Structures are given as C-alpha cells and as structure tokens.
Amino acid sequence: MKTPLLQVERLGKAYVADKPVFADVSFMLDRGEFVCVIGHSGCGKTTVLNVLAGLDTATAGHVFMESREMVGPSLERGVVFQGHALMPWLTVRQNIAFAVKSRWPDWPGARLNQQVEKFVQLVGLSHAIDKKPSQLSGGMKQRVGIARAFSIQPKMLLLDEPFGALDALTRGTIQDELMAIVRETQQTVFMITHDVDEAILLADRILLMSNGAETAAGYKPGGIAEVVVNPLPRERTRATLHHLDGYYELRNHIVDFLVSRAKAH
Amino acid sequence: MSVANHLKLRAGLLSGLILLVILGLWYAATATSGATASAAGLTPAQIEYAQMMGQDPSAIKADGFPTLGQMGQTAWSHLSRPFYDNGPNDKGVGIQLAHSLGRVALGFGLACLVAVPLGFVIGMSPLLHRALDPFIQVLKPISPLAWMPLALYTIKDSTLSGIFVIFICSIWPMLVNTAFGVAAVKKEWLNVAATLEVSPLRKALQVILPAAAPTILTGMRISMGIAWLVIVAAEMLVGSTGIGYFVWNEWNNLSLSNVIFAVLVIGVVGMLLDLAFGRLQKAVTYVD
DSSP, X not given: OOOOSEEEEEEEEOSBTTXXXXXXXXXXXXXXXXXXXXXXXXXXXXXXXXXXXXXXXXXXXXXXXXXXEOOSOOTTEEEEOSSOOOOTTSOHHHHHHHHHHHHOTTOOHHHXXXXXXXXXXXXXXXXXXXXXXXXXXXHHHHHHHHHHHHHTOOSEEEEESTTTTSOHHHHHHXXXXXXXXXXXXXXXXXXXXXXXXXXXXXXXXXXXXXXXXXETTEEEOBXXXXXXXXXXXXXXXXXXXXXXXXXXXXXXXXXXXXXXXXXXX | OHHHHHHHHHHHHHHHHHHHHHHHHHHHHHHHHHHHTSOTTOOHHHHHHHHHTTOOHHHHHHHSSOOHHHHHHHHHHHHHSTTOBOSTTOBOHHHHHHHHHHHHHHHHHHHHHHHHHHHHHHHHOHHHHHHHHHHHHHHTTSOGGGGHHHHHHHHOOHHHHHHHHHHHHHHHHHHHXXXXXXXXXXXXXXXXXXXXXXXXXXXXXXXXXXXXXXXXXXXXXXXXXXXXXXXXXXXXXXXXXXXHHHHHHHHXXXXXXXXXXXXXXXXXXXXXXXXXXXXXHHHHOOOO
16 A cells, blocks of 8 residues: 555644643645645644644644655645745745745756746746736735745645635636646645635545634543545536535535534533 | 926925025125124224234134125135145045045944844844843943044054944944844745745845845944934044044134035035935835
8 A cells, every 4th residue: 555645643732731722633645635624713723734834843743744754844845825925025936936946956047947937827927927026916926826836846735725815706716726736736735724615626635623622521622523525526616516416515514513513612 | 297296396496495595594694794894994004903913804704604605615616626635634625525435434334244244143033132132222322422532542543443433333223223124024934935945044145134124224324324423523533534524624724614515515425325325225125
C-alpha cells in the first residue's frame, strides 16, 4: 500500500494547560486529494493549517510528510493566505518572481520569467502582470496569491479561507478557476472554509471540526467530529451542483452539524 | 485638473501679494529710519567732527537695518561671486555653504550607518528594544550643543566636534523610526518569507527593508531637518568656516544686510534639503 502524502497524528494545541483548544486531531491526505475543513471560529482550524505550514507549533502530536516528520516551514508546502499577503511595493510579476526565485535560486532570468508568466496566465491576469497590487481588485489580488502558491509547484497547497473577503460573484468565478487548476495540476490541497457550498464543490473529503466546550463531564477539547466523504461525481460544476443527486442530503448534513453539534453543549 | 490648476494659480498670486506686502513694509520702515539718521541740519564741520569721533552719520545709516536697495546690492554681490576666497575671514557664501553641507553630510551619513542597522536589530528583537529603550529615552532629548564641551575635550578638534554634534542629533529620529518601522512590518509578509524559506539576509533586504522604508525615510527627513538647524548653531560656537560662522562673523562686523542674506540662504537650502528627502520618501512609499 502506498504511504499517504501527509499524515497528522493526535495533534493538539493548548494555550492554557489542561484546556487544549483542540486535541487528538488525526487525518491523512493522499496525493491529489482535495480536503476541506469546516468549523466555527475558534475551533482551531487556522492553527491546524499554520502547524501544517510550519508557521505555528502544536503542543502535542506529530505531522509526517512522505513518512518524514515535518519541522518548520518548507517550499514543499505552498500557502495561500487569508489576506492576499502580496507585497505592495512589488508588481504582480515581481511578487511571483520572488517566490519562484526562492524555489529555484539558480534559474536564469528567462526561465524564471517564463515560469512567472505561465502561472499568471493560469489565473487569467496576463493583462495586469506589471501592475501593483493596489491597482487590482480584491479578487484579482487573491488570484495573484493563488498563482504565487502554485508557481513554486509545491507537493501540497494550504489555503486559509482564501475567498473569505470576496463578494459572492467573484468568489464563484475564482472557485471555478481554482478547481480547474487543481484538476489540471493534480495538486494536493488542504483548505479551510466557512462556506458549505464551497466545500461541497471543491472537496473530496470534508473534515467537520467542533469547538472545545465545558460539558457536565468536564472540559471537552475541540477536534474532528466527523469526516464526510463527498459522494458527488468529481466532474461537478458550480452551475449544476445543486441539481446533483445527494447534494441536498450532504448539504443538510453539514449545516445540521454546524448548527447543532459543532459547538459542544 | 483645471480646478487644481486654478487653485494653484490663486495660491501663487496670494504668495506674491504677501511677499509684496512684506517688502513694502520693509521699505516703509527703513525709509523713516534712514530719515532720522540722515545728516540733515549738520554743518560740514560738525559732520567732520562726528566722523573723527567714530560716529559718522552716514556710516551709522549704512550699518543700521539695511534698506531694500542695500539688501539687493548685498545679495547681488554674494550671488555674482559665491566662491571667492580672500583668506580665513572673507570667503564667498558658496564656500561657506559647502563647508556646512559637507559637515552635515558627514555627520548625517555616519548617523545613517549606525542608526539604520541598529534600528533594524532593535526592531527585530523585543529583548534589545526593552534593554536599550531607557538609554534612547534619556539621550534623545539632550540638546546636541550640550555635547559640544565633551566633544571638544575628547576629540580636540573643532571641525570633528561639529561633525560629532551633527551625528549625535541626527541619530535619534532615524534610530527610533527604523526600529518602529521594522517592528511594524506586517506578520503576513514575514509568513510569506518563512513559507518560501527565504534566507535571513534576503528577508531583511527584500522584505523588511522595503516594507519599513517609508518610516525609515521619515526618520531621515526629520534628522536632516534637525541637522540643518543644529549646524548653524554649532558653527557659531566652533567658528572658522561654515554658514553659521559667516552669520556670527557678519554680526561682529555689524553688517546686518549680510546677516539677513545668510539667514535667507539658510532657509532656502533647508527647504531644498527637505524637498529632496520628500522626493525620496515618495519614491519608496507604497499603497497598501
């Protein structure tokens, strides 16, 4: 049997001893898999992502990538940040070139430029390649952020609510684009979202996370309450998603979870 | 665009009007003082007597507050020959300015070399920030001229002491602003650098430096303003050359027209320096 790309074992984070925000978070990611995490604010999903990115450390548990324990950030894991996190003093081209140069410092200028232009084209921003981020709309900035993460061709992509700040129309368009790029590049993706439809559209599996809470039996830390495997065919589109058999059952199941179970009583 | 141009035009006209009013007041004020100081009503013998007693009535008028005409003559004579050198006490105003600017450039440059790297370290290390903060807070409000006796005693060279005073007054705004700018660099940019495994040096030069550049330049601009204020006072103290020394020397010569001319030159040069740093600041400022 093939080893999974990423293996998370009994991960936990405690800011106050004995009261971890989440505990015993374990899951696996196969190559080419798209996994979404859904949960309320404060359940620790961003912390999980930051631990996977190497930007934060867990207080318990281990993360293995290709059977090797992961320590610190790495170019093998690309991150798309919640805010676009573009450097405003650089143009789109320079922002992506900064990433490509970090990945392949020895590449000559022409090759570097070729890589930059390829990924700018992938998100449809060739016309704005020499503009500064301040001249772009929110959706365009987030596209550049996505292009930057893809341009270093990481083994795995981490997205922290990448569309949270966008309006519904723009979000839909970029979701389609992201899905197309992921299908084309066979990219492994781990993504946080608040949007149930977004998760159903994009994810092969959806991790439902609950918040930590005081119960009659004492404090119960947050964690993965349930893993939902998306039964819908992989070749789905946003336009026809809600006509697919099983869509409403899946959606109701996740919404019910968020409403009644996510915050433990 | 035309509205903006219109405003600019009107402001320019108003500025010109204010200048005319000032010149008019000057003219009126010096015209009456000239009348009282005139030699009217004195016989030639009385005038000669007064001259022999060192109280030449016409000379008194020349040494008093200059009229507009005298001012124009002084300005013209300086501007037409800015770089003459007739010995230690008689140099063109251009040479004096060059001495002052040279001292400011040296002192300011040295302060840059110390303040920017040190500010970087302080901005990145909360420990050093706390440890050095009391020293900075005590040293910052000291008038730079208060260092002069210590500088003269230890350095034993008046020119170097002047440069040291410029150094010590330029360093604080740059240090404090650099530390603040570096500490305030957005976490998300540092996270980007971290996930891209950027080396510390590249991170410092390509992420932190451009991010903090507008704040650093603001500190430099403030420092340059202070340095230009201080150099005049410092040169009055240490003497020998420079625009500050020129002012003091002309005061001892009781040549107010030269003093006024020098004061105007100091103002214009200060403005040009500030404009230059303003340009620089604009060049590194980014819209977030």
